Amino acid sequence: MPTNGVQQTSAAEAAITVRNMTMAYGSFVLMRDLNFVVRRGDIFIIMGGSGCGKSTVLRHLIGLKEPAAGEIFYGDINFTRAESQERERLLRRFGVLYQSGALWSSMTLAENVGLPLGEFTDLKPSQIREIAALKLALVGLKGFEDFYPNQISGGMQKRAGIARAMALDPYILFFDEPSAGLDPISSRLLDNLILEMRNSLGTTIVVVTHELASIFTIGNNSVFLDAESRTQIATGDPKELLAHSKDPRVITFLTRGEEGGEPAHNHD
Amino acid sequence: MDHPIQQHDEQGKVFFEPASDATLVVRLSGSWCLRSDMPPASLFNEQLKAVSPRRVAFDSTGLTNWDSALISFLTQSSELCRARGIEQDRSALQDGLRHLVELAAAVPEKKGARSDAKRPSFLTRVGDASIAYGISASDFLSFVGELAVAASKYIRGKARYRRIDLLEAIQQCGAEAVGIVSLIAFLIGVILAFMGAVQLSQFGASIYVADLVGIGMVRDMGAMMTAVIMSGRTGAAYAAKLGTMKVTQEIDALITMGISPLEFLVLPRVLALILMMPLLCLFADLIGILGGMFVGVTMLDLAPGSYMRETISTLTLTNLFGGLLKAATYGTLIALAGCLRGFQCGNSSSAVGDATTQAVVMSIVMVVVACGLFAVAFNILGI
Numbered sequence: 050m051p052t053n054g055v056q057q058t059s060a061a062e063a064a065i066t067v068r069n070m071t072m073a074y075g076s077f078v079l080m081r082d083l084n085f086v087v088r089r090g091d092i093f094i095i096m097g098g099s100g101c102g103k104s105t106v107l108r109h110l111i112g113l114k115e116p117a118a119g120e121i122f123y124g125d126i127n128f129t130r131a132e133s134q135e136r137e138r139l140l141r142r143f144g145v146l147y148q149s150g151a152l153w154s155s156m157t158l159a160e161n162v163g164l165p166l167g168e169f170t171d172l173k174p175s176q177i178r179e180i181a182a183l184k185l186a187l188v189g190l191k192g193f194e195d196f197y198p199n200q201i202s203g204g205m206q207k208r209a210g211i212a213r214a215m216a217l218d219p220y221i222l223f224f225d226e227p228s229a230g231l232d233p234i235s236s237r238l239l240d241n242l243i244l245e246m247r248n249s250l251g252t253t254i255v256v257v258t259h260e261l262a263s264i265f266t267i268g269n270n271s272v273f274l275d276a277e278s279r280t281q282i283a284t285g286d287p288k289e290l291l292a293h294s295k296d297p298r299v300i301t302f303l304t305r306g307e308e309g310g311e312p313a314h315n316h317d
Numbered sequence: 318m319d320h321p322i323q324q325h326d327e328q329g330k331v332f333f334e335p336a337s338d339a340t341l342v343v344r345l346s347g348s349w350c351l352r353s354d355m356p357p358a359s360l361f362n363e364q365l366k367a368v369s370p371r372r373v374a375f376d377s378t379g380l381t382n383w384d385s386a387l388i389s390f391l392t393q394s395s396e397l398c399r400a401r402g403i404e405q406d407r408s409a410l411q412d413g414l415r416h417l418v419e420l421a422a423a424v425p426e427k428k429g430a431r432s433d434a435k436r437p438s439f440l441t442r443v444g445d446a447s448i449a450y451g452i453s454a455s456d457f458l459s460f461v462g463e464l465a466v467a468a469s470k471y472i473r474g475k476a477r478y479r480r481i482d483l484l485e486a487i488q489q490c491g492a493e494a495v496g497i498v499s500l501i502a503f504l505i506g507v508i509l510a511f512m513g514a515v516q517l518s519q520f521g522a523s524i525y526v527a528d529l530v531g532i533g534m535v536r537d538m539g540a541m542m543t544a545v546i547m548s549g550r551t552g553a554a555y556a557a558k559l560g561t562m563k564v565t566q567e568i569d570a571l572i573t574m575g576i577s578p579l580e581f582l583v584l585p586r587v588l589a590l591i592l593m594m595p596l597l598c599l600f601a602d603l604i605g606i607l608g609g610m611f612v613g614v615t616m617l618d619l620a621p622g623s624y625m626r627e628t629i630s631t632l633t634l635t636n637l638f639g640g641l642l643k644a645a646t647y648g649t650l651i652a653l654a655g656c657l658r659g660f661q662c663g664n665s666s667s668a669v670g671d672a673t674t675q676a677v678v679m680s681i682v683m684v685v686v687a688c689g690l691f692a693v694a695f696n697i698l699g700i
Contacts, residue, residue, distance in 0.1 A: 111573045140575040151566035165574050168477050213570075 063124070064089045064221060064253040065110065070119035072105055079105055082280045083119070085272040087221075087255060092247055092267045094287060095257045097274035098302065103257045104148070106274070107225055110255065111145055112136060123221075141169055144214030148225045150206035152198035158185060158209050159194035165216045184212040188242065204235040211242065222246070224256040228263055240266050261305065265291075273299055327381065331356045331390075333364045340406075341370035343394070346379030349387035358393035365397060373398055374406040377414060387414065392421045460657045464587065467579045471588075476580040486589035490551040494597060497550065498543055502534070502601035505542050506608025509533050514617055523617040527627035530609030535636045537643070539602040541688060543594065544647035548680035552655035555586055556676035559659025560669040568660075578660075587652040594648030595641040602640065635700055643691055647684045654680035 065087040072079045079102045087093040095103045108114045110121060112128065120129045123139055131139065152161050162181035166172055172180070182194055188208040190201075198206055207227065214222055224243070228236035240263050246252050258264060264271070264287045271290070273283040275298055283290055283299045291303045300308050329349035334342040341364065349355060365373075375391065377383075391410075395418060398405050407415045437445070470476040513529040559582060562568050571578045606628055613619040658676035662668050 113569055113572060137575045140573055143573060145570065145573045147566040147570060149565055151570040153567050153570070154562075154565070164479075165576075168574075168576055 062088050063122070064091070065093075065255070066122040067110075068120050068122070070109065070121065071117045072102060072109060072114070073117035078117070078279065080274060080279055080281075081118075083272070083274075085281065085284050087253060088270065089253055090247065090251055091270045092243065092254045092256065094264050094268035094271035095255065095274070096259055096264060096271055096287070096302070098276055099259065101274045101276035103259070103274060104225055106272075107223055107255070107257050111143055111223055112140060141165075141217060142220045143223060144211075144217070144219035144221070145223045146207065146210045146214050146225065146227060148229055150198070150203070150210040152206055152209055152213065154198050157195050157197055158190065158201075158212075161198070161209065162213045162216050165213070169217060181212075181216070184215055185209065187215070188212045189238075204231050204239075207231065207239065208242070215246070218250075219252065221253045221255065224254065224258075226257055226259075228258060228260045233262075236260065236263065237266075243267050261303065264303075273302070328353055329355050329383075329387070331360065333361075333368070335368050335370065336374075339371040340374055341365070341368050341372070342374045342376055344376045344379060345387065346381075348382035349380065349390070350382060350384050351386045355386050355390065358390055358397070361390075361394045362397055365401060365403070370403060372404045372406060374409060376409040377411050378409065380411070383414065388417050388421065391418045395422060456661065457653075457657060460660070461653065463579055464583060464653070467577065467584050470580060471584055476584055477576055478581050478585050482581075483585035483589060486586050487593060489554070490547065490589050491593035491596065494547065494550060494593075495600065498546055498597050498601050499604045501542050501546055502539065502604040503608040503611075505538055506530055506534060506605035506610075507612050509538065509605070510609040510612035511616075514612065518617060523613070524619060524623065524627055526609060526613050526617060527619075527624045528631040531606055531628040531632050532636060534605035534609070535602045535632055535640050537640070537688070537692075539605055540594075540598045540640050540643040540647060541684070543598045543601045543644060544651060544684045545681060547590065547594065547597070547648065548651045548654070548677055548684065551590060552651040552680045553673045553677050555652065555655030556659040556662070556673045557669055559583075559656055560662030560672040563660065563662045564664055564666065564669060583652075583656045583660075586656060587649065590648040590652040591645055594644040594651075598641060598644035602637075639691075639695060639700055643688070646687055646691075650683040650687060651680040654683060 063086045067083050067085050070083040071081040072083070083106065095106050097103050105114065109116055116129060120127055122128060123142075126135065126139065128136065128139060152158070153164070156164065159178055159181040162184050163177040166177045166180060167174075170177075178194075182191070185191060185194060188211050190205060190208055190212065193201060193205070193209075198209070201209070211222075227239050227243070231239065243254055243256070244267055247254055254267075256263070256267065268287045271283075271285065271287045272281050273290070274280075275282045277298075282296055283294055287303065290299055294300055294303075327347040329345070329347045332344040332346070334344060336342050343361065373394075375394075380387075391414070395405055407418065410418070467476060471478075509530045510526050513526045514523060517523050517525050517529075559568070562582070568578050568582070571581055610619075610621060610624045610628075613624045614621055655676045658672045658679065662672040
């Protein structure tokens with residue numbers, strides 16, 4: 050597999066392009082020289098060991114942190130250098146599911162899903178409520194419109210978070226550790242939901258995860274981050290990486306350390 | 318480590334027996350448990366120094382009972398051996414014990430993981446603290462600037478916020494605060510009246526207690542005490558609420574939605590406090606005057622009517638509006654401090670606590686400083 054997809058993918062099919070990105074907290078460089086392309090309709094996995102900076106990459110992609118160097122493109126729009134209005138327009142085309150769900154706790158589920166609709170469309174309140182109910186029904190939460198986030202379980206909060214992320218029918222959905230804190234069945238159902246959304250809506254999906262089961266079930270493209278060398282060490286389809294990668298670090302990770310040598314103890 | 322719980326075991330002991338070919342045998346016996354007193358590893362170090370063996374053999378045959386206490390002793394001992402290049406023989410240790418000791422030594426210590434315990438010098442700390450103050454001052458200014466932008470959007474009717482949030486904030490910092498504000502204002506009126514009564518009644522001028530309480534409450538104390546209550550009540554609530562929203566990524570969720578948290582969360586809260594503070598202050602003024610009158614009527618035998626007449630004749634509209642202006646200003650400061658500290662909150666529950674504390678301290682300090690500036694300004698302007 051090519052380790053650098055920038056040259057191989059034309060701008061037309063690239064949803065997100067990351068060029069030479071360096072991430073840093075002050076003077077501490079977390080990752081450097083990140084180069085990868087997320088194609089339209091991909092389920093793109095950002096993977097790597099705990100604490101290597103997966104979620105930080107996501108925070109850069111959705112504009113919560115600025116790269117210390119390098120650029121992020123959405124289609125052919127430079128997100129890093131965009132003016133604030135352009136940026137806001139792009140942001141409205143994203144949906145983000147946060148690790149903890151991050152539902153607004155003072156609002157009911159219907160209000161959570163309806164808020165972006167109310168702010169960015171001219172729909173009437175009754176229409177907003179109908180669409181919110183539909184989105185909740187799509188994630189299996191029919192009838193929970195008037196519940197507050199603290200009245201439902203963690204798995205349901207995640208699903209409500211997805212419903213909110215899908216509120217504006219985004220082109221790109223970001224998921225930060227979707228299966229964290231879920232039992233195996235719930236996380237399997239969540240994987241199915243993610244696949245379903247890609248297949249039926251054609252949404253491009255970026256997932257941060259280290260769950261091997263999810264990685265192989267849903268991913269068709271990925272970037273592998275390594276904490277030790279502080280950069281990416283592989284890109285491509287996770288299944289291909291498992292079959293063909295020569296890098297022992299990648300193989301060790303993808304086989305839970307059963308091949309590719311003893312897992313090194315990681316202090317991070 | 319499955320061993321029966323034995324309460325009255327023999328205490329853990331260690332014996333050192335030098336054997337042939339420069340071997341030191343470490344014999345462990347009795348019960349090595351965290352609850353009882355155990356021999357320290359320094360004993361072993363002394364032995365090593367005294368005997369300087371080439372090989373150390375550990376023997377646990379006399380052991381009745383053990384837990385982490387023994388593993389700690391053995392790990393420290395093997396570190397000492399390794400540092401001196403002494404060969405170790407653990408074959409006479411129980412299996413479980415040997416595994417745990419080897420497990421603890423399996424991953425070498427990461428260089429730099431142990432933080433430098435060295436305390437920075439006094440000058441370094443003073444410097445760091447002053448830089449931190451500078452940064453926090455510039456943070457405050459940029460926050461005020463961003464809020465001004467949001468406010469101008471609000472005036473043009475373009476700000477994104479929910480009216481219900483504004484109404485809720487108004488209810489929380491307005492109607493719900495009336496009880497505590499009236500209690501405190503009444504007591505402040507009583508205290509002012511007492512302080513004046515002691516002096517004024519000596520000259521038979523106790524009617525002037527009404528002037529003292531009236532002017533004191535309306536010009537300064539009404540606004541001041543309301544501000545102190547509101548910074549403890551509402552400022553702290555703002556910081557805690559926004560800080561928690563930061564921890565649970567709810568603020569991030571707003572930003573990535575393209576909704577400015579400043580417009581959506583801060584603006585309604587600041588507006589609510591600016592609107593409600595003068596009203597609360599007006600109420601506090603009235604209740605404070607009633608408190609003074611209570612003292613005047615019950616202790617100083619003044620007639621309620623003459624007390625009221627004296628109060629009305631001494632108060633001017635300028636006094637009143639001065640006080641209300643102060644109240645609105647204090648309200649702004651409290652809301653700013655609360656929201657700023659909430660936004661700056663870190664990512665843990667203890668950070669929320671810190672943010673709340675800092676918000677209250679910051680708002681009270683700013684209110685008192687503003688009060689001083691007002692006093693000087695009003696004096697110069699002759700109000």
